[in-house]
Amino acid sequence: MPNGVLIVAETHDGALRPASIELISAGLAAKAVAGGSLTAVVLGEGIVTAASDLASRGVDAVTVVDHTRLAQFTTDAYAFAVEQAIRAADPRLVIFTGTTAGRDLAPRLAARLQAPLAANVTAIGGDASEIIATRPVLGGRVQSDVRLGGDLAMLTIGPGAFPKAEATGSSASIETLDVDFSGAPERVRVTGVATVDAGGGASLANADVIVAGGRGLKEPDNFGLIEQLAAAMGGAVAASRAVVDAGWRPHHEQIGQTGKTVAPKLYIAVGISGAVQHNVGMQGSERIVAINRDPDAPIFKIASFGIVGDLFDVLPELTKQLKA
């Protein structure tokens, strides 16, 4: 009988990804409702450090798949390895990160193993017979409870939905799972990774932090202040319709009714009044910070934290303090 929870941890350059450390908290939450033990499988190449880091943060057991085929993410190799880890652990629930890799892998494996799957989950409840996963839909404006029965179910978790798991002071057992990759297809080959500099090229769709600028910036050159804050926070740059229409910024950065809908962990609106046409594109954000000179600006009504003040004074100060 399937039992317990398996989490699929990713690494980057031999270290756990931040999303994998949040994943542990999701795994602990799932274990609390589904029972059994919490096993973590960690994948990559040269991941001894990542494995012991994982073992120190509250999981019951760690399974390591360390192989050159896992040095770079490919669907074929990762799905092949994770499938074997699932068969070995025989869990009730498998949880993946909400990274581009996790969101790529989970549906593939759910189809392979005929398991129900819920994406982008922000809370886990229910019990072993019926796991209840809460997830945002319709651009984050509303949420839905997904009930997962059956013997085996799968989830991906929303970025930032669970806190990073802390070290517990004890360490779980670490075992190696030998995977023979000779049977794994190799239909997609990686040619390289072009790294983006922090902030600069981060895509809006995947960004945890978005810093958006509006007409309050007065002229296009002042957008440098937005870029500097975004860089300091490792976030992406976005713009209101007013400044896109004025030709200051490209359309792909535009948030709102005629632009993109985003729901990052943190959305910082600078010099944006918060017209409804803008707000529909970002009100699903987990937390909203507004910086505006006008205390009556509607953006303050939906802000979790607002500063009424001159952005030309506040922004340089904020960037400086964040870098300190």
Place this chain on the structure above:
Amino acid sequence: MAYSMVVLVKQTPDLNAVRVDRATGQPLLGDQLVMSSADAIAVEAALQLKEAHGGEITVVSAGPPSVKDVLTRALAMGADKGLLIPVENPNVLDTLAMAKIIADALSGTTFDLILAGQHADDYESGQVPAQVAELLGIAQVSWVTKIEANGGELSFERDTEDGKQGVIASTPLVVMTAESLNEPRYPSLKGIMAAKKKPIETASVSAPAASGAISWSAPMAQSRPSAGIIVQDKPAADAAAELVAWLKSNKLA
């Protein structure tokens, strides 16, 4: 080489028209049904491949009779023919059941590429294309931000947390398009007229019953922490310091 392409398009509520009823917490979807924005990007990607290399584009949509509208829109953008897979209430099916219906409908066709948006506007699961790929036994490339075609081998750039990953893959292939891949064109008047003469076939597939293993509640508004903190009439340095402290206490900095 000319590519035989299938594009999966989903009909969704117009997300820009979605409102939340403050009293009940229920979403008000509005009357407008549109092509999911990510799928429009997939249609555009197919059109660009066809324009550069030749080929044929079949757009496929599963749902009630109204999905004919999104098929017609894709035809007006320049796709060649449509395939409507009749599914009376697609929203009661989970992604795997939907993927099985689509894979079943495509099993008799030959194609080089299946393109689809990374995820739909409404439920945002992003699962159907990868599940179709698995069920058809072919490879997938997700979060695609650039496509370069060289015959049966294509190179892609894809979004990852570490930057753009470059990959090479051979047809047949499922390609999931990221938002930044392109800006979808609007149908021209000529395209709209031409679409009326393009064929839309109806697939005969037996829709599997909804899986008993998964079900979900009607969506409801989440409660947002109501009154936010407002810092006013303070020197910039102090206001910034309060914000930095708040960001840190919320693990955001």
